[in-house]
Amino acid sequence: MNTPAKNTPKAPDVSIARAKGRPMLSWVGKKPLGRVTAFPAQAVERFNATTHTTTHAADTAPAPALSAADWSKWPQHLREQGQEGGLLYHGDNKEVLAHLLANGFRGQVKLIYIDPPFDSGADYVRKVQLRGPKGTVKIDGEDYALGEQVQYTDIWSNDNYLQFMYERLLMLKELLSEDGALYLHCDWNKAHHLRCLLEEVFGVDGFRNEIIWQRVAARSDSTTYNHIHDVVMYCTKGPDYVWNQQHHAYNEDYLEVKYARKDAAGRRYRLDNITSPNPRPNMTYEWMGHPPPDKGWRYSKDTMQRLHDEGRIWYPDEKQKRPQLIRYLDEAEGVPLRSIWTDINPVNSQADERSEYPTQKPETLLERLITTSTNPGDLVLDCFIGSGTTAAVAQKLGRRWIGCDINKGAIQTTAKRLQGVMREQAQALAAANPQGELVARDDDAAPPAPCQLSFSTWRVNDYDLHIQHNEAVELACQHLGITRTRTDPFFDGTRGAMLAKIIPLNHPLTPLDLEALRTELKNRPEEERDLLVVSLGQEHKAREWVAHYNHNRPVNKIHLTELRTDRKAGGFIQHEPMTVQASATREGDTLVVQIDDVISPSIIARLDLQEGVFRVSIPDWRAVVDCVLIDAHHNGEVFNVALADVPARKQDLVAGRYELPAPPAGAEVALKVIDMLGEECVVRLTA
Ligand SMILES: C[S@@+](CC[C@H](N)C(=O)[O-])C[C@H]1O[C@@H](n2cnc3c(N)ncnc32)[C@H](O)[C@@H]1O
Structure with a gap:
């Protein structure tokens, strides 16, 4: 576990404007933000697709040309560190957004998309499997899957969800540029409340649209009218905003009726009126023997002549009927986008x-x-990045991006995804443009060239257990003897006569966490038990809050356990870490890194927990490894990814032996191995 860096300057506060919009939704514990403390960020990993090697040395991409994006408004401290690339933050987005506001991003973001938890009352899990072809790992002859791992929890009590969203929206608005837009993805369950929050934060005029995205055709388990759609709400910060009109394709019925005609070359077309809708006396001329319409023609005589020469005018047999304009289907843009989207599959x-x-x-x-x-x-910007969809698409479309997530699994998934996207872009650019000239952008059909082929991963607030958050909560409960109560949406369990609450271990206990606790208790007037509050660290203000709260209190006293400083209770933090046996050697100009064994006690512990399992056999260590990263010249702080081995398919294994250009003599080589549960192990080697 890392502890907060010593001698860090005091974290500055950033001010957040009050919302002025009407109407306003009210809830228990509603508070404006006012000021938020902005913690520093530590860079933990860097990836550059133009300098890194894949498992096959031949795939190394030469430096390709990038779009000439203007980085002059990029925060100076990042430019000074050469950090002109994507930014991926691991942390609670409240702290990350405060950090961004304090570090040069106020008013810089053009588009924010957020897809936060929907207050669905569910845990979201991913299926975890060991790698390798079927049969690599067997337990008593059975193929083995590691089961499910909770990625994030979407269970809230009372109005905490609204306060959570309100705070984030207030901060996000400050990050938006004057012509920027925010999209909020949610579903029917909370859409009405979230819309009130958006109108309060952005003003009624700032709320522009509600997009209905039909996600699925039907669900068979519904006992009400099937919910088949999500809602994407669209707000802009000001009246002048970026708007590039998009179009839906025409549907077949429309085409059948409207574009029924074909010309000699087989091009489908429709006929359009060529008469003027308003009186235009100067356009009342006779055309090809056809008398002028009452209000005149739509075009001047010169334009009519050009259209005629291009074969764009259709002439009826009878002179008293009007000629019409030919509009070809292959030149039509389609229907301007509407607010109901049924053409995007999940x-x-x-x-x-x-x-x-x-x-x-x-x-x-x-x-x-x-x-x-x-x-x-x-x-x-997407501060609920999940698997990294927003960043991946922004990268593919030549935009800059910032992503953030509280869940380490999401950060790992996004990092792997963006490495893949950037690698492909670097290779395509290098192949198309071997001289490294600036890529021309005059081909409308081609996607814009990327602005960046590198990104860095940061941590805000220095609390990292090197294991997944939910794994940590599970471990904490086991270690502290807390009996989990899965039916209670707020408390994690009980210990003896106390109700227990585990504060997410990625941030220290704050007064806001305690306010949430107090609000919860107000809604449980019958509850008389004391409370055990477990956190990794504690803010000083939180301790003061508890002392004040406990004073003369006969019931519901709060007892704090701080894992970071409690030798006995914090013992689980020293859980048995993953071990990696590896070596680094030089062969001429080549650095050879060889992994001989990886043991993941967390995975073995999971297997041991399986009922009836008593003989686990993992004949190939590579089954437990999700990916391998190498920093060939480690500076002791940030992990610079020089090589990434991330097998694309689940049945593929990492290589285990790697060749890279040799670093200078005496350089430290760092090897990062991430197992299938997302636990990381970094070993340092010298070649
Ligand atoms: C619905 S998922 C986002 C999925 C994403 N749009 C995608 O395409 O993969 C919501 C994400 O929000 C993250 N999250 C929840 N609370 C958060 C917080 N306070 N700070 C940062 N991320 C948070 C969860 O870990 C989860 O990954």
């Missing part, structure tokens, strides 16, 4: 883009939003 189980992350949204949905509300080079 990500299906076989889709290339599928990442096994729960609630992953389709790239086509994001393509539409990003193309409409941004131009190439603009900055896109």
Whole structure:
């Protein structure tokens, strides 16, 4: 576990404007934000597709040309560190947004898309399997899957959800540029409340649209009218906003009726009126023997002549009937986008883009939003990034991006996805443009060139257990003897006569967490038990809050356990980590990294927990490894990914032996191994 860096300057506060819009929704515990503390961020990993090697040395991409994006408004501290690329933050987005506001991003973001938890009352899990062809890992002759791992929990008590969303929306508005837009993805369950929040934060005029996305055709388990849609709400910060009109394709029925005619070359066309809708006396001329219409023609004589020469005018046999304009289907743009979208499918189980992350949204949905509300080079932000869909699409469309998630599994999934996208772009650019000249952007059909082929991963607030958050909560409960109560949406369980609450271990206990607790208790007037509150760290203000609260209180006293400093209770933090046996050697100009064994006690513990399982056999260590990253010249702080081995398919294994260009003599080589549960192990080697 990392502890907060010593001698860090005091974190500044950033001010957040009060919402002025009407109407206003009220809830128990509603508070404006006022000021928020902005914590520093630590860079943990960097990836650059133009310098990194894949498992096959021949795939190394030469530096390709990028779009000439203007980085002059990019925060200076990032430019000074050469961080002109994507930014991926691991942390609670409240803290990450405060960090962005304090570090040069206020008013810089052109588009925000958020797909937060929907207050669905459910845990979202991903299926975890060991790698390798069927049969690699067997337990008593059975193929083995690791089961499910909770990625994030969407269970809220009372109005905490509204306060959570309100705070994020207030901060997001401050990050938006004056011509920027925010899209909020939700479903029927909370859409009405969220719309009130948006109108309060953005003003009634700022709320522009409600898009209905038909997600599925039907669900068989419904006992009410089938809910088959999600809602995407669209707001802009000001009246002048980026709007690139998009079009739906025409539907077949419309085409049958409207474009029934074909010319000699087989081109489908329709006829359009060529007379003027308003009186235009100067356009009342006779044309090819046809008398002028009462209000005149739509075009001047010169334009009519040009259209005639191009064969764009259709002439009736009878002179008293009017000629008409020919409009070809292959030149029509389609129907301007409407607010009901039925033409975007959810990500299906076989889709290339599928990442096994729960609630992953389709790239086509994001393509539409990003193309409409941004131009190439603009900055896109998603602070509930999940599997990384928004960042992947922004990257493919030549936009800059910032992503954030509280769940380490989401950060790992997004990092792998973006590495893949950038690698493909780098290779395509290098192949198309071997001289490294600036890529021309005059081909309308081609996607814009990327602005960046690198990104860095950061952590805000230095609490990292190197294991997944939900694994940590499970471990904490086991270790502290807390009996889990899965039916209670707020408390995690009980210990003796106390109700227990585990504060997410990625942030220290804050007064806001305690306020949430107090609000919860107000709704349980019969509850008389004391409370055990477990956190990794504690803000000083939180301790003061508890002392004040406990004073003269006969029931519901709060008892705090701080894992970071409690030797006994915090013992689980020193859980048995993954071990990696590996070596680094030089063979001429080549660095050879060889992994001989990986043991993941967390995975073995999971297998041991399986009922009836008493003989686990993992003959090939590669089955437990999701990916391998190598930093060939490690600076002791940030992990620079020089090589990434991320097998694309679940049945494929990592290589285990890697060749890279040798670093200078004495350089430290860092090897990062991530197992199938998302636990990381970094070993340092010298070659
Ligand atoms: C519905 S998912 C997003 C899915 C995403 N749109 C995609 O296409 O993969 C919501 C995400 O919000 C994250 N999340 C929940 N609370 C958060 C918080 N306070 N800060 C940052 N991320 C959070 C969850 O971990 C989860 O990954």
